[in-house]
Amino acid sequence: MSTERTAARKRAASKSSRRRSREIALQGLYEWLISGAEAATIDAHMREQDGFDKCDRAHFDALLHGCITEASALDAVLSRHVDRKTSLLSPVEHAVLMIGAYELTHCIEVPYRVAINEAVELAKSFGGTDGHKYVNGVLDKAAAELRPAEVAQRRAQAS
Numbered sequence: 497m498s499t500e501r502t503a504a505r506k507r508a509a510s511k512s513s514r515r516r517s518r519e520i521a522l523q524g525l526y527e528w529l530i531s532g533a534e535a536a537t538i539d540a541h542m543r544e545q546d547g548f549d550k551c552d553r554a555h556f557d558a559l560l561h562g563c564i565t566e567a568s569a570l571d572a573v574l575s576r577h578v579d580r581k582t583s584l585l586s587p588v589e590h591a592v593l594m595i596g597a598y599e600l601t602h603c604i605e606v607p608y609r610v611a612i613n614e615a616v617e618l619a620k621s622f623g624g625t626d627g628h629k630y631v632n633g634v635l636d637k638a639a640a641e642l643r644p645a646e647v648a649q650r651r652a653q654a655s
Contacts, residue, residue, distance in 0.1 A: 516551035521559035525591035577637040596635040600642045608639040
């Protein structure tokens with residue numbers, strides 16, 4: 497086996513269950529944005545994906561169903577920080593931003609910088625060439641709105 501293939505397997509094996517849940521939720525949200533299928537249908541399809549057994553199922557459920565249920569509210573938050581209608585974003589970037597906004601809003605146990613970084617990593621893995629930069633900028637602005645005390649504390653520590 498080549499060293500390149502071995503390194504790829506080690507990286508895949510080292511992914512956290514949370515990261516896997518984000519990746520599979522991203523695929524489900526992408527499918528939902530493209531097809532408009534029912535959440536239950538997408539959920540069932542995602543549970544058949546390779547690696548689903550290694551994901552944090554509770555976090556996957558929260559992300560997939562939370563983002564679909566709260567799509568309008570998440571888009572309202574994002575619309576204050578994007579340069580075009582969310583419906584005009586690439587479906588991958590849109591889904592990544594929805595996950596990031598959802599985590600910033602509802603997953604308070606996840607530090608805001610971790611939520612942003614995880615979204616940036618999703619955009620690097622699944623999105624366009626510079627989509628991760630856009631995701632970073634949008635979620636950084638959204639974090640200042642959604643978690644002002646945490647952001648202010650972090651910025652005060654940094655200076």
